[in-house]
Amino acid sequence: MKLKVVKFGGSSLADAEHFKQVASIIKADPARRYVVPSAPGKRYKDDTKVTDMLYRCYEMIRNHEDIDEYYTQICDRYNGIIKELGIDFDISGELEYVKRSMQHNSGRDYAASRGEYLNGLILAKYLKYDFIDAENVIFFKDNGTFDEEKTNEVMARELLQHKKAVIPGFYGVMPNGTIKTFSRGGSDITGSIVARAAEADLYENWTDVSGFMMADPRIIDNPAAIATITYRELRELSYMGATVLHEDAIFPVRYAGIPINIKNTNKPEDAGTMIVAEASDYDAEKIITGVAGKKGFSVITIEKDMMNSEIGFGRKVLEVLEDHEISFEHLPSGIDNMSIVVSSATLDGRRDKVLSSMNRMVRPDSISIEDNLALIAIVGRGMVKARGTAARVFDAISNAGVNIRMIDQGSSEISIIVGIEEHEFDTALKAIYSEFVK
Numbered sequence: 023m024k025l026k027v028v029k030f031g032g033s034s035l036a037d038a039e040h041f042k043q044v045a046s047i048i049k050a051d052p053a054r055r056y057v058v059p060s061a062p063g064k065r066y067k068d069d070t071k072v073t074d075m076l077y078r079c080y081e082m083i084r085n086h087e088d089i090d091e092y093y094t095q096i097c098d099r100y101n102g103i104i105k106e107l108g109i110d111f112d113i114s115g116e117l118e119y120v121k122r123s124m125q126h127n128s129g130r131d132y133a134a135s136r137g138e139y140l141n142g143l144i145l146a147k148y149l150k151y152d153f154i155d156a157e158n159v160i161f162f163k164d165n166g167t168f169d170e171e172k173t174n175e176v177m178a179r180e181l182l183q184h185k186k187a188v189i190p191g192f193y194g195v196m197p198n199g200t201i202k203t204f205s206r207g208g209s210d211i212t213g214s215i216v217a218r219a220a221e222a223d224l225y226e227n228w229t230d231v232s233g234f235m236m237a238d239p240r241i242i243d244n245p246a247a248i249a250t251i252t253y254r255e256l257r258e259l260s261y262m263g264a265t266v267l268h269e270d271a272i273f274p275v276r277y278a279g280i281p282i283n284i285k286n287t288n289k290p291e292d293a294g295t296m297i298v299a300e301a302s303d304y305d306a307e308k309i310i311t312g313v314a315g316k317k318g319f320s321v322i323t324i325e326k327d328m329m330n331s332e333i334g335f336g337r338k339v340l341e342v343l344e345d346h347e348i349s350f351e352h353l354p355s356g357i358d359n360m361s362i363v364v365s366s367a368t369l370d371g372r373r374d375k376v377l378s379s380m381n382r383m384v385r386p387d388s389i390s391i392e393d394n395l396a397l398i399a400i401v402g403r404g405m406v407k408a409r410g411t412a413a414r415v416f417d418a419i420s421n422a423g424v425n426i427r428m429i430d431q432g433s434s435e436i437s438i439i440v441g442i443e444e445h446e447f448d449t450a451l452k453a454i455y456s457e458f459v460k
């Protein structure tokens with residue numbers, strides 16, 4: 023393999039021990055030329071991520087509190103890493119500069135971004151790689167959205183100047199020169215952007231798990247690992263809460279057709295999960311790639327005789343949602359009824375208004391809102407070919423004594439969504455999992 027971009031998450035760079043592991047992974051393969059680090063993460067369960075410490079500093083300054091003592095803890099973390107790595111690098115000037123800038127109102131994102139910046143400096147020094155500051159190669163537009171084209175152009179040009187480089191994750195620059203970060207976990211996005219600009223053959227995303235599991239290990243004991251998953255399947259699963267990779271990290275590499283390999287820094291020998299554009303070789307025995315779900319949904323049910331022949335009915339219903347800035351998740355409908363599944367949180371404080379607007383707009387025979395719905399997505403590119411998958415899903419759920427409240431087979435044909443009562447979530451998930459994974 024010619025060129026790999028490697029991103030290491032916060033837990034992979036939490037202390038000097040992990041830095042050493044990371045370096046040995048990078049050195050083991052000369053293709054690993056561009057490295058994107060996160061800020062130091064948790065070293066143990068109740069530890070605090072450096073990013074969170076920096077956000078705290080920002081808040082303290084805003085509240086006119088003195089940060090000297092608290093900031094020392096951040097300095098100690100970086101200095102501790104440098105000392106234990108035994109590198110000759112004095113980072114005190116940088117640390118002092120960051121503190122001053124924070125005290126001089128450089129903004130919340132600036133504060134947060136320094137976790138990656140400082141970690142990147144140390145990692146570059148340790149690896150003897152060049153350092154490319156993300157503020158020179160990652161751009162946002164005035165409206166705060168990511169400027170894909172400019173970034174790709176400038177980044178590609180810059181990378182050509184460096185055989186090997188560290189580019190800190192998570193942040194870039196606004197047109198006015200201020201620092202802006204992606205949303206939390208955004209170093210994954212930086213890695214993907216670098217992979218695209220470098221025209222890499224592979225984007226390796228190193229974390230603390232050996233890839234995606236077929237189901238949430240907090241519910242299913244020791245779930246099987248997913249060897250290969252397509253971008254589309256991953257979108258469906260991560261939307262339902264399977265969080266290993268930042269959702270937006272898929273787009274830049276997907277665009278360029280670069281596969282992502284999720285790998286475990288603590289177990290580099292594990293194959294991890296490969297995320298690819300197309301995959302045909304599904305395991306016929308499993309059929310499904312994964313199952314994931316989320317609680318906290320509500321269903322708005324509207325009934326009206328002859329609804330199916332009333333032109334514009336759907337549009338009016340959706341217009342009400344739009345007016346109240348509510349987006350819908352699913353919209354299963356019958357001839358005389360329509361159900362709208364929305365996230366319950368979006369209804370907060372607007373229930374009565376939504377109901378009365380609906381009443382006014384479409385004059386239904388009845389309308390109601392029911393809460394405490396959970397959705398489960400059964401995802402698999404193999405389902406299209408395997409006849410009877412839906413029946414197996416429904417049987418498994420009903421044999422477990424769970425009542426199905428809603429069914430939606432995505433038109434993509436790679437997922438089936440079922441809605442159930444929240445309190446039956448675990449039971450249903452276990453039943454589906456054991457039906458397909460023996």
Ligand code: ASP
Pocket residue numbers: 031032060061071073074137191192205206207208209210
């Ligand atoms: N350090 C940032 C965070 O904690 C970004 C990242 O780790 O990807 O969210």
